[in-house]
Amino acid sequence: CRAMAGAPARYLVFFQYFGTRYSGVTETRSDQALLGVQNYLEKAAQKLRPSAPIKFHISSRTDSGVHALANAAHLDIQRAPGKAAFSGQQLVQGLNYHLKPEPIRILSAQRVPSTFHARFCALSRTYIYRLLLGCAHFSQIPVFERDLCWAPAGGPLDIPAMREAAKFLLGTHDFSTFRSLSSETPFQCPVRTLLQLEIQPAPGFLSHHYGHRGLEFWEVKFKSRAFLYRQVRRMVGALVAVGQGKLAPREIQELLEVKDARALPPHAMAPASGLFLKCVEY
Amino acid sequence: CRAMAGAPARYLVFFQYFGTRYSGVTETRSDQALLGVQNYLEKAAQKLRPSAPIKFHISSRTDSGVHALANAAHLDIQRAPGKAAFSGQQLVQGLNYHLKPEPIRILSAQRVPSTFHARFCALSRTYIYRLLLGCAHFSQIPVFERDLCWAPAGGPLDIPAMREAAKFLLGTHDFSTFRSLSSETPFQCPVRTLLQLEIQPAPGFLSHHYGHRGLEFWEVKFKSRAFLYRQVRRMVGALVAVGQGKLAPREIQELLEVKDARALPPHAMAPASGLFLKCVEY
Numbered sequence: 246c247r248a249m250a251g252a253p254a255r256y257l258v259f260f261q262y263f264g265t266r267y268s269g270v271t272e273t274r275s276d277q278a279l280l281g282v283q284n285y286l287e288k289a290a291q292k293l294r295p296s297a298p299i300k301f302h303i304s305s306r307t308d309s310g311v312h313a314l315a316n317a318a319h320l321d322i323q324r325a326p327g328k329a330a331f332s333g334q335q336l337v338q339g340l341n342y343h344l345k346p347e348p349i350r351i352l353s354a355q356r357v358p359s360t361f362h363a364r365f366c367a368l369s370r371t372y373i374y375r376l377l378l379g380c381a382h383f384s385q386i387p388v389f390e391r392d393l394c395w396a397p398a399g400g401p402l403d404i405p406a407m408r409e410a411a412k413f414l415l416g417t418h419d420f421s422t423f424r425s426l427s428s429e430t431p432f433q434c435p436v437r438t439l440l441q442l443e444i445q446p447a448p449g450f451l452s453h454h455y456g457h458r459g460l461e462f463w464e465v466k467f468k469s470r471a472f473l474y475r476q477v478r479r480m481v482g483a484l485v486a487v488g489q490g491k492l493a494p495r496e497i498q499e500l501l502e503v504k505d506a507r508a509l510p511p512h513a514m515a516p517a518s519g520l521f522l523k524c525v526e527y
Numbered sequence: 528c529r530a531m532a533g534a535p536a537r538y539l540v541f542f543q544y545f546g547t548r549y550s551g552v553t554e555t556r557s558d559q560a561l562l563g564v565q566n567y568l569e570k571a572a573q574k575l576r577p578s579a580p581i582k583f584h585i586s587s588r589t590d591s592g593v594h595a596l597a598n599a600a601h602l603d604i605q606r607a608p609g610k611a612a613f614s615g616q617q618l619v620q621g622l623n624y625h626l627k628p629e630p631i632r633i634l635s636a637q638r639v640p641s642t643f644h645a646r647f648c649a650l651s652r653t654y655i656y657r658l659l660l661g662c663a664h665f666s667q668i669p670v671f672e673r674d675l676c677w678a679p680a681g682g683p684l685d686i687p688a689m690r691e692a693a694k695f696l697l698g699t700h701d702f703s704t705f706r707s708l709s710s711e712t713p714f715q716c717p718v719r720t721l722l723q724l725e726i727q728p729a730p731g732f733l734s735h736h737y738g739h740r741g742l743e744f745w746e747v748k749f750k751s752r753a754f755l756y757r758q759v760r761r762m763v764g765a766l767v768a769v770g771q772g773k774l775a776p777r778e779i780q781e782l783l784e785v786k787d788a789r790a791l792p793p794h795a796m797a798p799a800s801g802l803f804l805k806c807v808e809y
Contacts, residue, residue, distance in 0.1 A: 261669065261670050262670060263670045263671060312671075314669075314733060314736055314737060315737075338664075338666075341664075341666035342666070345666070348670040348673060349670065350666060350667075350668075350669070350670050352740075373733075373736065382620075382623075384620075384623035384624070384627070384632060385632075386632075387543065387596075387632070388543050388544060388545045388630040388631065388632050389545060389594075389675070391630060393671070393732075447735070448730050448735070450675075450732045451596060451655075451803070453729070453730070454596055454655065454805055455596060455597075458634075521733070523736055
């Protein structure tokens with residue numbers, strides 16, 4: 246009976262993944278060609294021989310091709326009677342051992358109260374979007390950067406204009422224009438508070454060894470308590486359109502005011518490859 | 528006849544590759560499970576419809592798992608009568624088009640005289656070896672750095688001792704101890720001149736976003752006109768042994784003086800994953 250088995254232990258885990266070969270972070274049916282990161286996490290957790298199946302409650306959903314430096318989840322582990330709860334370190338080692346061939350890695354694990362919820366207790370999420378400038382063609386993307394950035398076509402970007410546009414997005418707004426429609430749209434409030442939006446030059450992988458080739462990496466950083474479905478990729482797409490002179494900075498303000506997802510052309514969404522969930526703050 | 532077809536045009540090309548899924552840069556028999564980078568280069572070149580098969584003469588041989596920011600090769604292209612020779616740009620685009628799915632990329636191509644030889648005309652080669660410190664276990668390697676560095680086991684490295692040891696390797700020596708034996712060993716002079724050996728801290732991929740995790744990247748840079756078989760990996764292995772206190776800096780000098788490949792234990796060779804051919808200078 247449940248009482249004899251002891252209460253399950255709840256853990257908060259942080260984990261990292263290279264998103265290219267997953268359908269996204271969320272679990273998919275196991276007969277799909279591309280599985281979710283969650284499928285692998287739960288399969289690894291089952292190998293720790295819990296006395297009840299383990300479910301990961303993911304903090305932040307990410308799409309196929311999106312990466313995470315650190316996503317978060319909570320899970321409950323019920324062990325057989327008489328067995329002590331895993332320590333955080335044991336859980337990290339055990340999960341990583343079974344995740345071994347996958348580009349998914351548990352960074353840390355800690356016990357949390359049974360009232361803790363990885364999704365609802367998060368105070369904020371920070372995303373990084375990586376842009377590569379100076380490529381006339383996608384074949385110029387360094388092989389070590391493939392699937393890890395977006396090289397928008399068509400010459401340099403007007404960064405000052407992008408920064409000016411970014412100011413309109415900062416703060417609390419109805420972001421309806423900047424979300425993609427999904428089955429959840431009708432039930433979700435479109436108001437979000439963007440706490441941070443910065444556009445900064447950044448290094449690429451080994452780029453200090455090929456600086457002369459005219460490639461430039463830039464990072465766009467977004468912080469908010471929560472984001473709408475594909476909001477970051479759509480905001481990046483709109484900012485890049487500003488950088489390319491296709492939109493005036495002021496038009497970002499107008500797009501916000503329209504409050505209609507159909508106002509942003511679908512091709513204006515930035516690809517998944519450049520997006521990284523940097524961290525979830527509690 | 529050959530004269531009517533015009534002389535073949537010779538090109539020097541620089542190319543980049545992610546070495547993990549290749550048997551090395553050199554061509555292998557096409558029935559092998561893992562092919563060489565050269566197999567893919569030549570297959571792509573054949574799609575440009577030359578009137579004679581194209582052979583890449585590679586500047587610098589690299590092992591399976593070794594990467595290149597820029598390796599070099601020369602090749603001759605004989606086109607059908609009446610067809611103009613490819614421009615460098617056309618060759619880059621044509622080859623990259625056919626290499627598309629592979630993590631191999633042509634960086635540049637230029638016409639060179641028919642006396643030019645990519646291997647023998649090179650003035651020097653520069654290699655970078657990437658070390659990751661601060662990992663207690665290989666599962667702590669960031670997923671984005673897998674196959675792209677070496678995280679030697681066992682705590683921090685004594686960098687000043689490694690730098691002291693490096694001084695013994697600089698300059699002209701008989702490097703017999705620091706080569707691996709191969710069928711070519713008896714025919715190759717073991718004297719080489721190491722022009723540069725530097726050990727410097729360096730950034731990792733997105734490491735500015737997780738600096739707090741105690742991971743440190745270091746790069747060891749080697750420059751010489753030419754290297755012996757596996758010389759860089761064996762020198763790195765010996766330097767890391769010094770950093771770990773297993774060898775005294777002065778013992779590097781003694782190892783050189785022994786002039787015997789068997790003097791360095793085989794497990795002292797650094798793995799291929801951390802090694803990058805940075806460039807070939809002409």
